[in-house]
Amino acid sequence: xxDTMMPVEFKKVHQLFSLGATxxxxxxxxxxxxIMPAGWICxxxxxxxxxxxxxxxxHYTRKLIEKSGLFxxxxxxxxxxxxxxxxxxxxxxxxxxxxxxxxxxxxxxxMSEIPMVEGCVAWVVFRVIPEVHNEKxxxxxxxxxxxxWADSRVCSNGDWHFEKAEASLQTMHHLGKGRFxxxxxxxxxx
Amino acid sequence: xxDTMMPVEFKKVHQLFSLGATxxxxxxxxxxxxIMPAGWICxxxxxxxxxxxxxxxxHYTRKLIEKSGLFxxxxxxxxxxxxxxxxxxxxxxxxxxxxxxxxxxxxxxxMSEIPMVEGCVAWVVFRVIPEVHNEKxxxxxxxxxxxxWADSRVCSNGDWHFEKAEASLQTMHHLGKGRFxxxxxxxxxx
Numbered sequence: 001x002x003d004t005m006m007p008v009e010f011k012k013v014h015q016l017f018s019l020g021a022t023x024x025x026x027x028x029x030x031x032x033x034x035i036m037p038a039g040w041i042c043x044x045x046x047x048x049x050x051x052x053x054x055x056x057x058x059h060y061t062r063k064l065i066e067k068s069g070l071f072x073x074x075x076x077x078x079x080x081x082x083x084x085x086x087x088x089x090x091x092x093x094x095x096x097x098x099x100x101x102x103x104x105x106x107x108x109x110x111m112s113e114i115p116m117v118e119g120c121v122a123w124v125v126f127r128v129i130p131e132v133h134n135e136k137x138x139x140x141x142x143x144x145x146x147x148x149w150a151d152s153r154v155c156s157n158g159d160w161h162f163e164k165a166e167a168s169l170q171t172m173h174h175l176g177k178g179r180f181x182x183x184x185x186x187x188x189x190x
Numbered sequence: 191x192x193d194t195m196m197p198v199e200f201k202k203v204h205q206l207f208s209l210g211a212t213x214x215x216x217x218x219x220x221x222x223x224x225i226m227p228a229g230w231i232c233x234x235x236x237x238x239x240x241x242x243x244x245x246x247x248x249h250y251t252r253k254l255i256e257k258s259g260l261f262x263x264x265x266x267x268x269x270x271x272x273x274x275x276x277x278x279x280x281x282x283x284x285x286x287x288x289x290x291x292x293x294x295x296x297x298x299x300x301m302s303e304i305p306m307v308e309g310c311v312a313w314v315v316f317r318v319i320p321e322v323h324n325e326k327x328x329x330x331x332x333x334x335x336x337x338x339w340a341d342s343r344v345c346s347n348g349d350w351h352f353e354k355a356e357a358s359l360q361t362m363h364h365l366g367k368g369r370f371x372x373x374x375x376x377x378x379x380x
Contacts, residue, residue, distance in 0.1 A: 015366045018229050020210015039208050042232030044244060044328055052242055052330070054234060078377075085379045134324065138234055138332070140242070160365050167375065175350050175376065176205045184374020185357065186365065187268075189275045 001107055001149070002118060008148040012158025013049035016075065016122045016150060017041055019160070021171035022180070024074040024084065024120065025055060027064035028113045033106070034061040035099060035117060037088040039174045041073060049145040051126065056139050060092040065128060071143060072114045072125045077154075078182055079168035080104070080119030085178070112147060121151040121169060162186060191297055191339070192308060198338040202348025203239035206265065206312045206340060207231055209350070211361035212370070214264040214274065214310065215245060217254035218303045223296070224251040225289060225307060227278040229364045231263060239335040241316065246329050250282040259318045261333060262302070264310030267344075268372055269358035270294070273309070275368070302337060311341040311359060352376060 008016065017023075026035040040054035053073065055062045065071045076084050086102035095101065106115035109123070116123045126143025134140040150158065154165040162170055162183040170182035198206065207213075216225040230244035243263065245252045255261045266274050276292035285291065296305035299313070306313045316333025324330040340348065344355040352360055352373040360372035 018210065019363055019365070020208065040233050042242060042244075043230050044330060050328075052232060054232075081379050131324075134321075138240075140234060142328070158366075162371060170374075173209055173373070175209070176348075178379040179376060180379065181209075181352060181373040181376045183363070183371040184360075186369060186371045189271050189368040189370065 001109055001116060002151070004151050004153055005123065005149040006152045006157070008150050008158045010049060010145060010148070011047040013124060013145045013148045014043040014046050015158045015160070016124060016148070016155070017043045017049070017051050017073070019171060020173055021075050022084065022174050024076055024087065024117055025053065025061055026072040026074060026114050026117065027061050027068060027070065029064040029067040032064060033099065033115060034064055034092045035087050035104065036061045037084050044142060049148070050129070051143050053141050053143065054139050055141055058091070065141070069128045070114065070125065071128065072112070072116070072123060074117050074120035075122040075171055076117065077119050077121045077169045078172050080117070081172060081180070083119070084172070109147070121154050121171065122149065124148040191299055191306060192341070194341050194343050195313065195339040196342045196347070198340050198348045200239060200335060200338070201237040203314060203335045203338045204233040204236050205348045205350070206314060206338070206345070207233045207239070207241050207263070209361060209373070210363055211265050212274065212364050214266055214277065214307055215243065215251055216262040216264060216304050216307065217251050217258060217260065219254040219257040222254060223289065223305060224254055224282045225277050225294065226251045227274050234332060239338070240319070241333050243331050243333065244329050245331055248281070255318060255331070260304065260315065261318065262304045262306070262313060262315045264307050265312040265361055266307065267309050267311045267359045268362050270307070270309035271362060271370070274362070311344050311361065312339065314338040
């Protein structure tokens, strides 16, 4: 765990996922770890935070989730964009050394077998709420948060403060075809 | 319909909703129209595009959706932030004049009874795919796109081009507590 990662109150966790940022889905079963990028992640409930995430049946990561009933979602910063792209271009089914080759650095997480990816600015562990019809018909998984951390340099207890952070710590938002944006102007509605 | 709104190919519609932008959910039944802001909108499938959207049971808009089986999602630009906030602070249950008082200007849409909100940079009509368990247990609705348009000044056939557009045409992304951001730097992973 990185020393800037601070716990997030459960009632604030939904805010981590309301931005449409690209995520990294991580799972572990019996010592086997896989991590994949995902864009279709969305809050579903406030407290405890639930999320929906779409995970195609072809993904090795999904097989680990189906065995363990747990997954983590990291929100990567722009600083690790190359590693994120590498994780999305190879499947562990074809290359068991996928994680090592991607260049990600894994960090242990307290009370979780799923390691964190260094360079993520939020990291939340979820237990799956089993909904077999959604999983089989829509590849849609529902998770309930059980542990949550965010990087104090860009997020204080679930409130994002992109305006304070350098570019490499910003979140990345996929526009399609490998194009991304980072948050720009922050403003109030008042 | 505004004259800068151009049709979007069905296979590109999912890209309109992958940014986590604040949306406006609109519905109509028997001449009665309501519109509400929503943040928890997410792509679910590519072509035709399906989305998930979380709509609490207290919303008047939801009652119209349950009767008509249809809803639209608009993506408002920063230029109408005051109207978006107004739509989110009053329910039509309490004030039947909510839409008029919000200051939104409604525009007719071809082949749809649901009017468009002027100042939205994307507008997609969905039919509900009925999933009663999800609707009752999670307030989660699934829609399949049947018509889609986006504003040519900021989006060409589903590809967003924020870097070309002025600030008032950018999308707005809710950070919580009435704070928003707009897209900033656009970059490629290569």
